[in-house]
Amino acid sequence: MRRIHLFALASSLAALLPLSAHAAWPAGARESYMKDCVAAASQSIDQRSAEMHCACGADKLNEKFTTAEIGELMSKTKQPSAELRTKALDAIQACRATAK
Numbered sequence: 001m002r003r004i005h006l007f008a009l010a011s012s013l014a015a016l017l018p019l020s021a022h023a024a025w026p027a028g029a030r031e032s033y034m035k036d037c038v039a040a041a042s043q044s045i046d047q048r049s050a051e052m053h054c055a056c057g058a059d060k061l062n063e064k065f066t067t068a069e070i071g072e073l074m075s076k077t078k079q080p081s082a083e084l085r086t087k088a089l090d091a092i093q094a095c096r097a098t099a100k
Helices: 002-015 029-043 046-065 066-073 082-099
Strands: none
Touching: 029 046, 029 066, 046 066, 046 082, 066 082
């Protein structure tokens, strides 16, 4: 069951993840992230838990990534590097516990 949660989150992150070390999300990027993340996560957990989990992930990304990294993760035209995606997944690991 936990793998399903991680997969839902990973798929939304791989598609579009902005990250930033005390940086601001680019305009509209956080909202886009939340929409996609909640849609993916709510396939395996209830809506409220999905929203809490995704908000936690967005906060963790904001703490640990730059605005440029967030922009790269959220890009719809360029795939973020494997290293950046892995760093993003590592950053949001702590949020899995809040989604239960």
